[in-house]
Amino acid sequence: MNIDNYKDIIRVMMGDRRYTHSVNVSAEAVRLAKKYGADPEKAALAGILHDITKEVDFEKQLQIIDSGDIILTDVEKKTNKLWHAISGSVYIQKKLGITDPDIINAVRYHTTGRAGMSKLEKVVFLADFTSAERDYPDVDVIRKKAEISLEEGMLYGIEFTLKRLLERQGYLSLDAIEAYNEILLNR
Numbered sequence: 514m515n516i517d518n519y520k521d522i523i524r525v526m527m528g529d530r531r532y533t534h535s536v537n538v539s540a541e542a543v544r545l546a547k548k549y550g551a552d553p554e555k556a557a558l559a560g561i562l563h564d565i566t567k568e569v570d571f572e573k574q575l576q577i578i579d580s581g582d583i584i585l586t587d588v589e590k591k592t593n594k595l596w597h598a599i600s601g602s603v604y605i606q607k608k609l610g611i612t613d614p615d616i617i618n619a620v621r622y623h624t625t626g627r628a629g630m631s632k633l634e635k636v637v638f639l640a641d642f643t644s645a646e647r648d649y650p651d652v653d654v655i656r657k658k659a660e661i662s663l664e665e666g667m668l669y670g671i672e673f674t675l676k677r678l679l680e681r682q683g684y685l686s687l688d689a690i691e692a693y694n695e696i697l698l699n700r
């Protein structure tokens with residue numbers, strides 16, 4: 514299958530806005546992959562697939578996660594916004610036959626990050642923040658950081674997310690905190 518086949522698959526699984534977002538994330542991931550030395554073809558595919566299950570209802574997402582023999586932590590059970598990354602990583606293996614662990618992990622950790630991310634994982638994480646249609650406050654700041662290094666871009670993205678969660682006493686992802694600490698340790 515080529516990238517257009519995968520675009521056709523996601524097209525019927527989501528609304529127009531999310532489809533546009535997915536296409537834009539894919540394009541931005543390719544750009545960042547070329548800039549930072551990740552595989553552009555894998556970046557294109559991971560970008561297209563990253564939100565594949567975001568519009569699948571939560572009950573069904575839990576079934577998908579369960580079918581992948583993944584046990585959610587208590588915190589993960591409470592943060593249903595993060596389920597699509599986990600269910601998406603299982604879905605692309607089981608339904609689409611994707612076997613490349615780097616693509617699977619890029620989908621799995623695109624929302625939280627984690628310690629020990631590959632270049633491809635970082636590229637997809639960052640592309641999700643900086644894709645063309647994004648217009649939240651500070652998007653220009655993170656776009657500038659993304660030109661300095663993948664890690665500086667990610668650090669700002671994780672800070673942005675953690676700050677928002679702290680403001681409303683949201684649950685913090687341990688994976689996100691570990692990604693944050695690792696970037697600071699290696700700075």
Ligand SMILES: [Fe+2]
Binds near residue numbers: 598
């Ligand atoms: Fe997502």
Ligand SMILES: [Fe+2]
Binds near residue numbers: 563641
């Ligand atoms: Fe996304």
